[in-house]
Amino acid sequence: MKELLRLPAHRVQALIEGGEVDARELFLLQLRFARFVEPEVSSFLTLADEEPPHASEPQVELAALRGNRILSQIPVSVKDIIATRDLATSAGSRILSGYVPPYDATAVRLLKEAGNFIVGKTNLDEFGMGSSTEYSGYFPTHNPWDLSRVPGGSSGGAASSVAALQSFVGLGSDTGGSVRQPAALCGVVGFKPTYGFISRYGLIAYASSLDHIGITAREVTDVALMMNVVARPDPLDATSQAPPDADYVAALDKRGELKSAKIGVVKELMDPELMDSEVIALCEDSLRILGSAGVDVVRVSLPEVRHLLPAYYILAAAEASSNLARYDGIRYGLGFPADTSMDLQKQYLRVRVSGFGEEVKRRILLGTYVLSAGYAEAYYNQARQLRRLVAASVADLFSKVDFLFSPTSPFLAFKLGERMDDPTKMYACDVCVVLANLANVPAISLPAGLSRSNLPVGIQLMAPSGEDARLLAMGRLYEEAAAFGFRTPPLVAKKLDEFKA
Amino acid sequence: MSEYEAVIGLETHAQIRTRSKQFCRCAAVNTREIAEANQHICPVCLGHPGVLPVLNRESVLQALALGVRVGSEIARRSIFARKNYFYPDLPKGYQITQYQTPLLAGGRLEYFFDGEVRIAELERAHLEEDTAKIFYLPSGEVFLDYNRAGIPLLEIVTRPMFHSPAEAVAFLEELRLVLRQLGISHASMEEGNFRCEPNVSVRPRGSDELRTKTEIKNLNSYATLMKALSYEIERQQVVWESGSEVAAQTLRWDEAAARTVPMRVKETQADYRYFDEPDLPPLVVEEAELAEARRRTEAAGHVIQWAGEEKRFPSGTAHLTAFLCLQGGLREEDARLLSAEPDSLALFAETVGLTGKVREAANWVLQEYRPRVRGERGKITARQLGDLINARAAGEIGSSQAKEVFALVFGSGKSVTEAIAELGFDTKVAEQELVQVCADVIAANPKVVADIRRGKHAAVRALVGGVMKQTHGNADPRAAEAELKRQLEL
């Protein structure tokens, strides 16, 4: 039975629905194996109890209402930045240690209502601020392909948990590539939908105008099944704008129509100056695969690429400085015994100095600075202007091509500690992925094979805003043509052999 | 007369009356109501991680109604912003407000002051959310009640244009009444749901410059507002006259010391780092919402029957006060009182319609009806009051009798005729008759009158006896004695 853990979610779900596998037994198996591998990879901040949670039977209404196929009865992981009722949620920060949300995020509620099981809460860079999961306030996560390397970030735990057979799919968050970049580095699929397609209610805010809940999975079909559950209009999120009737699974069947589609390769993002040569080589392989599937591949230019990182980091830091102001130790999370001798300023400092990590403090300071009187014009307002320009240029490119193509990460998974001390080197990880957040378009990272050193490489496809279903169909088309499928990292395969179910 | 004049601007905050809070579904328990602390709270208004605001559209309607009333330019698309600062009463570390594009821009509100209608110019009005309430204990402990956190607020800002504390208060009174009559707010300073932070500067009389202003916070009644402004105006004059300059400061009123004192610099030089609230899309006002706001504004206006004609006045008191003074000959104070109270006004106007007697109707309503009702309506109808006024005018009853009749009619549902009969006033001698009888008795008793004139005042009793005899005992002896004394000029 333990071999089931290697399957993509949609295949295991077919077995459950066919009565060949018991969902609760599968969940217990999943949980035990997750614990078994956990000392190696450290994907989770919290793992569920042995007893399967009292997951409700899949709510027939939900499935019937949709008339669609949905992800159901599957063990899923949830990034620890997404609120889960009665299950500790820390956003990877010490300042939220011990915090148990009194409510479920909308996406979590929908997953539960569809009868899925939560395996645990996955590790991340504190508040999503990082690209390696090394900035977790608790411990780093290790890449299942090479334990001395990072899994990427900030949703490193989500990607490693799916790659290391600790969960079939994961909910992550993507503010500037945080779902896609770790997916690429761990050899799984990572998807960021159009802004507003998955409710942000319950997603602990880092940079609200850029924050998305995203999906990590082994195959595109699993992403589509998940989208059919969580991409719902939500009255609790005023920026929610999901089309109520979309069927992402059914859309995959129409991938044949995309064989004549046109894909534009963003040449500035294939620049050997910026990108690892092995990454470029595997990307070119992928383009040949797409070409032989009939897709028209052209080269396009996006000169704004050099502005992407400054614009992104200014906007994200500015919003973060405001979003993280609520962590004052008064109502929840890290707190100290009342001390009436201490003035207000000291009390704030006591909590925030010890509660936040260095990278978070850096971004709060940066964000406060770029919003301050006298500087906002030069930084924050300029960055907003740049964002509009980038969005306009991307929209312009989409008037010529159906999809945009780039690598997901400019380089392979790097060694733990390698980039920790140089923030700008760490920020450079995000050059390809922040584009989709700034331009508000859906984007997906797909496995593109392994480097000579046996490390995964990912390609990124982007589609116009709102064309999420077509993007998933294109992803499926690529997945089929490339015939990589999901591969279990050798180390994990070995652990599975040792594992006694 | 001082050579300086004050220039006062007002920034007011009114809690908007809605069922739920501005951005969550918690009950918006107005501060006038007594509620146990922290009973109306949820993850959203406590600023829990991951929550999002959703705008309460009822607060938008309420604000729009004011906009229609004062003729503001209504932004069909306005933006919410975050005002960032740290304070324990601010759960999110920022307040959601409107900054560069408020919902309402400009507007004019007439108010009555110094015997004339004046026009206050509004700068803007916008939506925002209230903070939690802080309780400081003598022990140094601090307690927080988040029931108030997130209650919808309407911030209304005037241009600097009032020249005395009394004028500022006259405007505030008018604004308060308009907010109440429109149903937007309870607007009570004492209850804490209407707050005012004035700013003030002084300048040489006759000049139109605007000198450095100071702002005064923590004022919780009209009395303290008056005191604080008067003190501050005086202080600034002294500063300028001594050759110094007034510093731009935020002050608070120290009641014990009876003076304004500067707040800590940190609290006044705040950089709020405003930026657009990414969690809320732009507020787009729908045509239907505008129509509803117009309907509400219209409905809150005054309609009175006057000389057989229907007259309409906007909510508030200024227009109606001017009309009642000019057309009805009422005293300003009486006119304002009537304008301010819809119940009294309705009874008054209807009574005038029935009797045509403006001043009498006003007197009865203000002196007898108003002190009795205390918010309960319908204790006397215009029909009853009209009959009473007519009976009194016809001399059927005397003035003290009329008051007794009023007291009996009020709340009993009895007609005026029934009340007069029950009190036995119908059998008694009416005033005009009494005047005649007294004159007859005086004429018939020259000797008694002569005694009285010599100082034997007790002899009046003999004349009263005469009156009682003539009227077969139906006259009121006290009234007879008073009338006799009047005629004898005693």
Ligand SMILES: [Zn+2]
């Ligand atoms: Zn609430």
